[in-house]
Amino acid sequence: MADSLAAAVAAVQSLIGDRADAWDLARLIPVPLLRELGAAGLLCAQVPTGYGGLGLTSLLGGELTAETGRLCSSVRSVQTSHGIAAWTIQRFGTPEQRHAWLHRLTGGELAAVGFSEPGAGSDLAGMTTTIRRDRDEVVVDGHKAWMTAGHYADLLVLFCRYEGGAAAVVAPAATPGVQVRRIADPLGCRAAGHADVRLDSVRLPADHVLGGVGLPLPLLVTTALAYGRMSVAWGCVGILRACLAAASRHAASREQFGKPIGQHQLVAGHLADLLVAEQVATRVCEHAGRCWDAGSADQVIATVLAKQVSAGQAARAASTAVQVLASAGARDGQVVARAYRDAKLMEIIEGSNEMCRLMLAEHALTLATEEGQ
Amino acid sequence: MRTADNWAAPASPPADGSASDPETVQQELLRFLEARTRTSWDPDTDLFAAGGQSSLFALELVLHLEKSFGISIRGTDLRLDNFRTVTVMAALVTRLQQQAAGSQHG
Numbered sequence: 388m389a390d391s392l393a394a395a396v397a398a399v400q401s402l403i404g405d406r407a408d409a410w411d412l413a414r415l416i417p418v419p420l421l422r423e424l425g426a427a428g429l430l431c432a433q434v435p436t437g438y439g440g441l442g443l444t445s446l447l448g449g450e451l452t453a454e455t456g457r458l459c460s461s462v463r464s465v466q467t468s469h470g471i472a473a474w475t476i477q478r479f480g481t482p483e484q485r486h487a488w489l490h491r492l493t494g495g496e497l498a499a500v501g502f503s504e505p506g507a508g509s510d511l512a513g514m515t516t517t518i519r520r521d522r523d524e525v526v527v528d529g530h531k532a533w534m535t536a537g538h539y540a541d542l543l544v545l546f547c548r549y550e551g552g553a554a555a556v557v558a559p560a561a562t563p564g565v566q567v568r569r570i571a572d573p574l575g576c577r578a579a580g581h582a583d584v585r586l587d588s589v590r591l592p593a594d595h596v597l598g599g600v601g602l603p604l605p606l607l608v609t610t611a612l613a614y615g616r617m618s619v620a621w622g623c624v625g626i627l628r629a630c631l632a633a634a635s636r637h638a639a640s641r642e643q644f645g646k647p648i649g650q651h652q653l654v655a656g657h658l659a660d661l662l663v664a665e666q667v668a669t670r671v672c673e674h675a676g677r678c679w680d681a682g683s684a685d686q687v688i689a690t691v692l693a694k695q696v697s698a699g700q701a702a703r704a705a706s707t708a709v710q711v712l713a714s715a716g717a718r719d720g721q722v723v724a725r726a727y728r729d730a731k732l733m734e735i736i737e738g739s740n741e742m743c744r745l746m747l748a749e750h751a752l753t754l755a756t757e758e759g760q
Numbered sequence: 761m762r763t764a765d766n767w768a769a770p771a772s773p774p775a776d777g778s779a780s781d782p783e784t785v786q787q788e789l790l791r792f793l794e795a796r797t798r799t800s801w802d803p804d805t806d807l808f809a810a811g812g813q814s815s816l817f818a819l820e821l822v823l824h825l826e827k828s829f830g831i832s833i834r835g836t837d838l839r840l841d842n843f844r845t846v847t848v849m850a851a852l853v854t855r856l857q858q859q860a861a862g863s864q865h866g
Contacts, residue, residue, distance in 0.1 A: 606815050606819060684821070
């Protein structure tokens with residue numbers, strides 16, 4: 388298993404290399420490269436080997452995500468969206484659906500997931516995209532906003548209302564009625580291919596609906612997002628590692644007032660803060676990963692905690708790293724400037740800081756009840 | 761290494777492949793619910809009725825059932841009607857254990 392991780396890490400390092408800044412400036416990742424990552428199983432590494440995946444545990448899959456995020460948050464965002472798609476199919480698909488779709492997701496086809504809508508962000512109860520049954524077909528109508536990797540995706544996994552409950556449906560992006568419009572100017576993860584997707588009478592075979600009728604929207608979304616939160620949390624660990632490395636390297640070599648700036652105490656303090664941030668985020672992600680691998684119900688809160696801690700640490704640390712590099716880091720094409728923009732988005736997606744804090748507060752209240760009794 | 765559909769939990773149904781006694785499942789579930797919600801529950805109370813438990817809690821229940829009883833709950837079995845009360849959850853556990861045993865032996 389450790390060998391699988393080492394090989395996966397080496398493959399990601401070789402495919403991404405030092406090109407993240409160029410992709411960020413171009414706002415695009417070459418599609419053949421994404422397909423190569425996908426065909427090597429690196430975009431959904433926890434998919435079991437029987438479906439062509441790498442079969443990594445949550446903990447090792449997390450380390451791979453962190454390494455991807457250290458190199459390029461745009462690729463890591465594609466990995467997150469594709470990975471949620473695979474996880475949703477694993478969890479909600481029938482055996483036939485898992486067999487059919489997961490092999491495609493480990494075979495070079497790219498997938499993206501759609502939750503948010505113009506009127507439904509944190510409050511997904513406001514979701515209006517609908518699946519309607521029509522004999523042996525279904526018809527999808529609606530509008531998904533900010534689909535990460537939507538620009539690249541061959542397959543869209545869309546969360547919709549369906550016959551009084553909710554369902555996820557797999558829609559090939561080439562289906563008539565699907566209109567994908569790339570968001571060309573996102574603040575961060577600029578090459579992640581964010582897109583707005585309009586769905587106008589999109590007809591699909593009924594067996595493209597995962598898991599059938601009667602699923603509650605909150606459970607469906609919470610289950611799918613749990614994977615995404617782990618992926619974002621580990622991606623933030625990667626951002627933290629990139630920032631720590633860049634700031635330390637700069638502080639050791641840049642001299643002012645006759646010595647390396649890392650020997651000036653105020654700058655040294657920043658380096659300590661970066662080290663602490665990277666360690667705190669790593670440990671909280673490792674804890675959540677172990678809860679997943681043990682199948683423990685504690686993984687639910689541990690995942691929210693990991694996402695909240697890692698995103699906050701990454702956003703603060705990226706700002707600190709820009710401060711340490713100063714003019715050497717304060718322009719596009721520099722790793723810390725990219726991290727500064729990318730990390731801010733991590734405080735927004737997959738459950739905003741505010742939503743995560745509400746969930747953690749709710750958990751805290753159940754603990755308080757125990758003390759009071 | 762995950763080779764097939766074994767990501768859910770280390771499977772630990774009764775060693776002889778039989779299903780857990782529904783009464784035992786109910787007692788275990790009531791203990792979990794009481795520990796998690798700090799409230800005692802009747803086996804037939806709707807946990808998700810108005811003002812009831814959150815979607816995070818629903819996911820916790822799914823995971824707890826999978827780990828405690830060595831089952832994997834997927835697809836249509838994830839509908840909320842299977843989790844509303846302790847009684848229906850015990851029935852779900854029994855059915856999935858019997859199905860798993862049937863597919864292993866048959």
